Amino acid sequence: MDSLGSSYRAVVIGATGGLGQAFVEHLRNDPNCGDVAALSRNSEPPIDVISEASVASAAAWLRERSAEWDLMIDATGVLTIEGHRPEKRLSEIDPAVMARGFAVNAIGPALLLKHLTPLLPRTRRCIFASLSARVGSIEDNRLGGWVSYRASNAALNQILRTAAVELRISHRQLVVASLQPGTVATRLSAPYRSRAPEVLTPEYAACRLLEVLDGLEREQSGEFFDYEGQRLPF
Structure with missing residues (x-):
């Protein structure tokens, strides 16, 4: 990445997942x-993103390592939950499973924003990005189904947009971005890849997403982009 200058510091949360490893x-x-x-x-x-104490402890550790971090990538997320696949219809909604999905996909990133963004520099360019999903787009929803996963990613997108609005006051050069990585050959997508028109390697997807982040302007903070750099509708 060139836009963050030399010797920038990066944090990847979810670093043992397929995309997380590729980012690292x-x-x-x-x-x-x-x-x-x-x-x-x-x-x-x-770090366990559904535990605020865990997130706060990781933030304290990061602060001891360095007072500022220029790039933060949240590569967490869950699709299949304890053997439960996404719902095909409303009658399949399980409130406990739905709550778990929201905890990981929406509340977890919100906690990361709460505890990690104070470590972002206030006077130079910095980036906070979180992986989302195209099915989280309300406007793009033509097929229905996958209620919990769609809704939790829509919530994530709103959380990121709201954070971008608030933080533009204190961090004038911050870019907050919601990212759609495409269908990637990871454990998360394994049961669903057969219907995808294109399956990307984690290495390729991570590379493309970093290129997208590198090219985003401050005015684009709070928006939703795919791995090709196309702005997606919320």
């Missing part, structure tokens, strides 16, 4: 990147 690898190979913190439930320290 690309960033560690970037000569402009001075440090990469790869956080997950299995890292040291561990």
Whole structure:
């Protein structure tokens, strides 16, 4: 990445997932990147995005490592929950499963924004990005189904947009972005890839998404983009 200058510091949350690992690898190979913190439930320290105490503890650890971090990528998310696949119809809604999906896909990123954004620099360009899904677009919903997953990603998009509005006052060069990585060959998409017109490798998707982030302007903060850089409707 060139837009963050030399020796920028990056954090990847969800670093043991398919896309998370790919982000970490690309960033560690970037000569402009001075440090990469790869956080997950299995890292040291561990981070569990549905536990505020865990998120706060990870934020404190990051602050001890460096006072400022220039790039934060949230690569967490869940689709199949404890063996429950996305609902095909309203009659299949399970409130406990739905709540779990919201906890991971929407509340978790909100907690990351709460505890990690104070570590972003206030006087230079910085980026906070979170992986979302095209099916989270309300305007683009033509097929129905997948109620919980659609709704939790729509909530995520709204949380990111709201954060962008608030933080533009304190962090004038911050870009907050919601990212649609496409269908990627990861464990999350494994049961559903057969119907996808195109399946991307994690390495390719991560590379393209970093290129998209690198090219975003401050005025585009709070918007929703796919891996080709196209703005998606909310």
